[in-house]
Amino acid sequence: MRKALLKKDYKQAKLILWSICILFLIGIPIQVIIRLQNLSESVDTFNKDSFYRTVLDFSNQYFVLMIFIVILSGVLIGRERENKTHDFTFSLPFSRKEIFMYKWMIGTVSIVSAFVINYLISQVIIYFSEYQALLNFEYSLIYFIYPLMTFIALYTLSLLLGTITGGFIYQVILTYVFFTFPTWFMRLLLELFEQVSIKMDYDVYLAITIGSYLGTYLKTSRLLYIEHYFLVVPILYTIIFLITGLYLYTKSSVEHNGKFLLFPKLNNLFMFGIVLCSGLVGGYFVGIISPYYSIPTNSFIYFIGFILFGCLSYYLTKKLFNINLNFSRR
Secondary structure: OHHHHHHHHHHHHHHHHHHHHHHHHHHOHHHHHHHHHHHHOOOOOOOHHHHHHHHOOOHHHHHHHHHHHHHHHHHHHHHHHHOOHHHHHHHOOOOHHHHHHHHHHHHHHHHHHHHHHHHHHHHHHHHOOOOHHHOOHHHHHHHHHHHHHHHHHHHHHHHHHHOOEOOHHHHHHHHHHHHHHHHHHHHHHHHHHHHOOOOOOHHHHHHHHHHHHHOOOOOHHHHOOOOHHHHHHHHHHHHHHHHHHHHHHHHOOOOOOOOOEOOHHHHHHHHHHHHHHHHHHHHHHHHHHOOOOOHHHHHHHHHHHHHHHHHHHHHHHHHHHHOOOOOOOO
16 A cells, blocks of 8 residues: 555656656766866866865756755645645545655655765766776765755755645745755844944854855855764754654645645744845845945945835735635646
């Protein structure tokens, strides 16, 4: 019976699953071949560190893969709500925890399998190249394990957000917002502190900047070779997101499908967050375009932008909470 559940999820998401496998192939082994060829034509001398940064830094490719991973989670949960197949899924003789875990497993296993296979191929390519002497297991593991754990954390986060949102598009948008949230929120918060003349020690500023940077896109080659314990971040996120997602999936109801949030009790929390963040963005944006540079004037203009954008977002968010997407019925 459980094979039937896996088969259903695979049939639903097979196009995006195979797309991810192809993207891994293009993004890792083929790129390694191209980069090694470019290195062989260069007169530069590479040490181990610079070699790995040049050959195994796939930041741009990983960004594209992240988009497809979020779409995968949206297909498995958000899209189910839109085409009404979740009614059939809930009617199957499985608990909601089992259903959610199978959705998590099919995505996670696919991501891990595609990544491991293609990364091993890339290591073999390097081994049989003229740069074999620079091949190092410790460096390879660092460049391998951190982005992999980040992909799994992102996928789990997106599934979690799919349990509280009423449709595919809401799930995808919220995943992007929450995944990039630490970086831009901290930067906007620092701008607010500056406007109200709160002075921060350099060490505090550095800690906030590094902490926020680690929570988002995670440029692996520029961070991982510094400290191995950075792996704790995506692992901890994955555990928290998975446990929370399991709990909320068992509590979600179908009566609010199509709305921004499936849990009305979350409306006030999201309203506060959206208004605050919109105000921070508004103050920052208005401050940038302001032609005045004196501190009192600049601070006044900043708070004018903060209030205007905050009020506008409050009005629009109230409208958003009442919108019900017109789902297709199959």
